[in-house]
Amino acid sequence: MGVPFETLLPYAIMMFGITGGALTKVKNMQNGGKRPRHSIDAWDRQMMERDRRLTGWLRGQTDNVKAPAGFELNNPWKVEPLIQ
Template sequence: MRNFKENGGRGATSIVLFAARTENKNQRASMIPFEALLPYGVIITMVVVAATGSTVFSTLKNDGKKQRLNKDDWDRLMIERDLRLTGRFRAQTDELSARPGFELSSTWKANRVWDD
C-alpha cells in the first residue's frame, strides 16, 4: 500500500470509498438523484399555491359562497336587483318593502327614439 504522499494527498479512506463506489455502480444507476426532484417539488408547490389563491379569491369575492355558473339574462337581472336592494353582490333580503332610494336606482337603459 502506498503512503500518503504517493497517493497524491489522499488518504487510505478515499481508496476504500472508491472501491465501495465501484461495487455499487449497478445499484446507483437505478436510483433517482435527490437534486432532480427539487424542481418538481417547486413546480407542484407553485401550482397548489396558485389554485388555492384563486379559490380563496373567488370565495371572498362572492361573500363566502360558491361562484355562480351558467348565468342567463334572468339571473343577471336578479343579481343587479339584489345589489340594488342590499348593496352587496351576493346578499339577498326577505324584507317586504325596499329600502329608501330603491326606486331611483333603476338600471333601465334609455332608448333613443328615432324620428323617421
C-alpha cells in the first residue's frame, strides 16, 4: 500500500528550509560574516582585490594609515619580461 503524498509535504518543506538556511550560512562564512554582494562592477572588484591584498579577506577592510610591510612590492599586475 502506498503512502499519500500529503504525509511527505512537511518533510519537503523542512528540507527546503534547512537547505536554504545552510546555503545562507555558507555564503555568510565565505564573505567574512558579511552579507553577499550583488551587481559587482569593475571598480568594486578592484577595491575588493585591494582589500584582499591588505587584510587577507576579500571583504575585509582596515583603518590603518600605513600599509603593512611588504605591501609596496605586492603588485597585482603581471609584468611581462623585457624583450631585447
